[in-house]
Amino acid sequence: xxxxxxxxxxxxxxxxxxxxxxxxxxxxxxxxxxxxxxxxxxxxxxxxxxxxxxxxxxxxxxxxxxxxxxxxxxxxxxxxxxxxxxxxxxxxxxxxxxxxxxxxxxxxxxxxxxxxxxxxxxxxxxxxxxxxxxxxxxxxxxxxxxxxxxxxxxxxxxxxxxxxxxxxx
Amino acid sequence: xxxxxxxxxxxxxxxxxxxxxxxxxxxxxxxxxxxxxxxxxxxxxxxxxxxxxxxxxxxxxxxxxxxxxxxxxxxxxxxxxxxxxxxxxxxxxxxxxxxxxxxxxxxxxxxxxxxxxxxxxxxxxxxxxxxxxxxxxxxxxxxxxxxxxxxxxxxxxxxxxxxxxxxxxxxxxxxxxxxxxxxxxxxxxxxxxxxxxxxxxxxxxxxxxxxxxxxxxxxxxxxxxxxxxxxxxxxxxxxxxxxxxxxxxxxxxxxxxxxxxxxxxxxxxxxxxxxxxxxxxxxxxxxxxxxxxxxxxxxxxxxxxxxxxxxxxxxxxxxxxxxxxxxxxxxxxxxxxxxxxxxxxxxxxxxxxxxxxxxxxxxxxxxxxxxxxxxxxxxxxxxxxxxxxxxxxxxxxxxxxxxxxxxxxxxxxxxxxxxxxxxxxxxxxxxxxxxxxxxxxxxxxxxxxxxxxxxxxxxxxxxxxxxxxxxxxxxxxxxxxxxxxxxxxxxxxxxxxxx
Numbered sequence: 001x002x003x004x005x006x007x008x009x010x011x012x013x014x015x016x017x018x019x020x021x022x023x024x025x026x027x028x029x030x031x032x033x034x035x036x037x038x039x040x041x042x043x044x045x046x047x048x049x050x051x052x053x054x055x056x057x058x059x060x061x062x063x064x065x066x067x068x069x070x071x072x073x074x075x076x077x078x079x080x081x082x083x084x085x086x087x088x089x090x091x092x093x094x095x096x097x098x099x100x101x102x103x104x105x106x107x108x109x110x111x112x113x114x115x116x117x118x119x120x121x122x123x124x125x126x127x128x129x130x131x132x133x134x135x136x137x138x139x140x141x142x143x144x145x146x147x148x149x150x151x152x153x154x155x156x157x158x159x160x161x162x163x164x165x166x167x168x169x
Numbered sequence: 170x171x172x173x174x175x176x177x178x179x180x181x182x183x184x185x186x187x188x189x190x191x192x193x194x195x196x197x198x199x200x201x202x203x204x205x206x207x208x209x210x211x212x213x214x215x216x217x218x219x220x221x222x223x224x225x226x227x228x229x230x231x232x233x234x235x236x237x238x239x240x241x242x243x244x245x246x247x248x249x250x251x252x253x254x255x256x257x258x259x260x261x262x263x264x265x266x267x268x269x270x271x272x273x274x275x276x277x278x279x280x281x282x283x284x285x286x287x288x289x290x291x292x293x294x295x296x297x298x299x300x301x302x303x304x305x306x307x308x309x310x311x312x313x314x315x316x317x318x319x320x321x322x323x324x325x326x327x328x329x330x331x332x333x334x335x336x337x338x339x340x341x342x343x344x345x346x347x348x349x350x351x352x353x354x355x356x357x358x359x360x361x362x363x364x365x366x367x368x369x370x371x372x373x374x375x376x377x378x379x380x381x382x383x384x385x386x387x388x389x390x391x392x393x394x395x396x397x398x399x400x401x402x403x404x405x406x407x408x409x410x411x412x413x414x415x416x417x418x419x420x421x422x423x424x425x426x427x428x429x430x431x432x433x434x435x436x437x438x439x440x441x442x443x444x445x446x447x448x449x450x451x452x453x454x455x456x457x458x459x460x461x462x463x464x465x466x467x468x469x470x471x472x473x474x475x476x477x478x479x480x481x482x483x484x485x486x487x488x489x490x491x492x493x494x495x496x497x498x499x500x501x502x503x504x505x506x507x508x509x510x511x512x513x514x515x516x517x518x519x520x521x522x523x524x525x526x527x528x529x530x531x532x533x534x535x536x537x538x539x540x541x542x543x544x545x546x547x548x549x550x551x552x553x554x555x556x557x558x559x560x561x562x563x564x565x566x567x568x569x570x571x572x573x574x575x576x577x578x579x580x581x582x583x584x585x586x587x588x589x590x591x592x593x594x595x596x597x598x599x600x601x602x603x604x605x606x607x608x609x610x611x612x613x614x615x616x617x618x619x620x621x622x623x624x625x626x627x628x629x630x631x632x633x634x635x636x637x638x639x640x641x642x643x644x645x646x647x648x649x650x651x652x653x654x655x656x657x658x659x660x661x662x663x664x665x666x667x668x
Contacts, residue, residue: 033323034330036352039664040377040458042327043421049327050424050440064325080281081351082330084301085323111374112354116287117277135374138457 027061028149030100031069031093033086036118037076037110041103041136045075048139060146066092071129075136077105077112078119098129100146103136110135172201173225176233184601187220187232195235195243202248209523210614212245212255213628214263216288220628221245221252222603222616227541230603232616237265244270251523254634258668262288262357274307277350277667288358304334304348313344313645320652322351322663329663333640333656337649345644347637353667360627365391365465365597368624372615373460375629376665378418381410381459382608383615383629389604390617390627391465395595399467404544406468406590409480409581411606412574413450414459417443418609419527419567419574425657426564427498430507435497442490446483453479467592474589480582487575498568508561512643512655515558522642524635526611528659531566532558538607548577560651560658597622610636610660633665 034042048055049062063069066089074086090097101122104110109120122128132145175198179188190198198221202209210222210230219242222232235242244267246253256267257276264286267273278285279302285293304319315336322330330351336344356375360368372387373380385407392398399407424439451457455471462469470476498504514524514532525536533556539549554569555562601618611632618626636659647655 031325032327034328034352036330036354036667037664038374038377038380039329039352039662040374040380040460042329043377043458046327046421046425047440047444050428050436051444052441062325066323066325069325076330076352077354079351079353080283080296081279081302081353082322084299085330085351088301089323111371112359115355115358116283116292117353117355135460136377136458138451 027056027059028071028146029061029063029069030071030073031063031066031089032073032075033082033089035074035076035082035086035106036079037103037105037112041075041106044136044139044142045073045102048142051139053139053143055143058143058147059150060143066090067094069093069097071098071100073100073102074106074122075102077109077121079117080119081117083119099126100130100132101128102132102134102142102145104133105135107131107133172198172205172207173223173231175201176223176231179233182234184232186230186603187234187601189218189234189236192235192238192243195233198233199243199245199248202245206520209245209249209252211628211630212252212259213616214259214265215618215626216263216290219259219265220616222614222628222630228538228605240264241266241268243268246271249523250521251635251638254637262286264289264293274305275350277353279348279350287355288361302332302348302351304332304346306334306336307346310334310336310344310346315343318649322348326653328656331661331663331666333644333652335644335649335652340648340650342644342647342649342652345641347641349637349663349666351667352663356629356668357627360624363624365595365619365622365624368627369464370461372629375668376631376633376662377458378421378662379414379608379610379613379631379665381407381414381463382606382613383631384461384463385411385606386604386613386615387617387627388463388465389606390602390615391597391604391619391624392595393602393604394600394617394619395598395602396600397466397593397595401544402585402588403467403590403592405581405585406470406473406476406588407463408544408548409476409578409585410454410459410462410468410470411608412577412581413446413454413483415609416571416574417447417457417459419571420446422609422657422660423498423564423567423571426508426560426654427501427504429654429657430504432501432504432507435501435504438494438497442494445486445490449482449486450479464592466595468590469592470590473591474587476590477582477585477588480578480585484575484579484582487572487579491572491575495568495572498564505561508564508654509559511560511651512647512658513558514563514639514643514659518639518642519558522635522638524611524632524639526608526632526660527566527570528563528632528636528639529611531555531562536611538605538612542605542607548580560654563658608632610662629668631665632660633662636661637666 114120261278280296332348420443428436614630
């Protein structure tokens with residue numbers, strides 16, 4: 001896979017100069033690519049999107065195409081088969097754009113280090129703007145991580161007792 | 170010919186339920202299977218021999234082995250369709266060729282790996298393809314004609330990567346084929362000569378949504394290889410984790426079906442219920458996706474003594490929320506009519522692809538391994554009532570199973586009391602064992618061979634292979650807009666397929 005140069009531009013912040021030709025920079029739209037994992041991070045992302053975590057209220061949403069996305073959100077340990085798919089998604093995204101790795105696999109391979117089929121995560125291969133560790137991280141931990149991009153606190157979950165530090169997935 | 174007697178006539182091995190056949194006997198076995206309904210579980214290779222596993226009675230295994238001669242063996246796929254996926258996997262990993270196989274396309278190796286035939290005695294060089302995989306349609310797909318289209322592997326959704334190629338006639342699917350291997354992590358290689366504890370952690374990440382089922386089956390296999398079996402307390406704690414996983418996964422699936430059917434409110438309600446349950450359970454169990462709680466020799470729970478109380482609390486939540494969810498599902502305008510008659514998996518197809526689990530139960534199949542498991546004594550009861558095999562039936566079965574699992578938790582709670590759980594130290598003797606669990610999508614089975622205190626070799630059976638064949642078979646004639654809906658209702662997960 002060619003080297004991805006991710007430039008996480010200050011234009012993500014409200015009120016800053018916007019480099020994209022159309023569309024507001026809010027909400028921040030994420031294009032998810034599972035690059036080969038157990039699917040646990042994907043399930044937690046789905047819980048974040050569809051559960052009571054108020055992801056939209058915090059300013060984030062999922063894009064269905066890379067052309068409409070601001071950030072590439074990657075889960076999974078990166079297989080050789082998915083590397084060209086990931087690169088194609090990255091190239092299809094308009095600039096400015098960024099990369100977020102969710103889960104240990106996407107960061108450094110986690111339990112699936114490099115072998116004949118796995119490249120072992122994106123660490124030291126590309127510039128990663130945000131790493132959200134965990135196996136997998138809880139929806140609240142993902143939301144906290146996303147909100148940290150803007151130095152803000154995540155809204156409280158709609159469930160009594162749910163907190164980012166309560167447990168891992 | 171009685172196939173079971175034919176296998177028993179083979180040469181006995183150190184494992185009492187596995188018999189060595191020669192090539193002629195193996196060929197006779199294939200012929201016999203064409204006229205026998207012996208349930209087939211799976212086929213695997215260890216580099217030296219191929220092994221076929223059957224389940225003649227309940228959870229009683231029977232295996233036949235054949236030494237590879239010249240790196241080849243007679244295929245089982247002419248007699249058992251699902252075997253073609255195992256044969257393709259064996260070829261990709263070991264280079265062992267299945268003679269007279271019904272399908273010889275690559276399954277997971279698409280010429281992109283750092284080495285080909287990675288588990289063979291002499292692995293091949295690196296694949297030459299550095300670009301995106303190109304789909305090579307089969308002759309049947311080319312003959313179907315129409316406009317070609319595809320879905321995946323990166324659709325922006327949260328599902329694992331899989332490419333589904335379609336031949337379309339307007340909005341109607343004429344033919345469908347899948348390309349797998351995007352999520353192949355090399356599980357067979359990783360489990361080879363692996364420490365038992367590390368192997369257990371890997372099995373917990375085989376496929377999300379069935380983490381506990383995989384780990385429970387693996388642990389049972391290891392314990393069986395060591396000649397140990399767990400006491401009723403540990404078994405019951407594992408059942409609680411398995412049933413909670415079933416509730417969580419079924420609600421997740423139901424939410425996906427409802428959302429894709431346009432019933433966003435119902436989807437939201439399913440996910441809200443799931444989150445309510447997990448918010449209660451995770452602090453006591455220690456995780457939301459039930460990972461790493463079944464360990465060889467016992468269980469590993471954050472607060473095992475509170476499990477009884479947790480079961481009662483979850484059952485209370487169920488009594489409060491579940492009836493309204495059922496009412497909402499049944500009465501939501503247009504939901505039932507949107508799902509009725511879609512993606513029918515009938516009994517003939519079930520038999521052809523060897524599918525079990527809730528998909529089979531919704532198609533009239535009477536299969537649930539929980540009935541044969543001692544740990545479920547006094548808990549499990551037959552409930553399945555739907556049998557038309559459509560997406561609607563599958564959804565209703567999933568919904569019913571959520572209620573049934575919550576009832577089981579309610580019954581298990583007082584039995585557990587302040588049970589501490591814990592684990593015993595196993596002495597890992599050389600040997601083979603088999604373990605099973607009824608996961609959310611059907612039976613998960615592990616065969617494990619231990620040597621020198623490590624896992625020498627392991628085979629995993631997940632219902633995903635049969636689900637994939639069922640998906641490819643039901644898509645023709647369906648509207649392309651229903652693709653995601655049908656896929657979600659069949660539980661086709663790339664992680665489980667690719668291994």
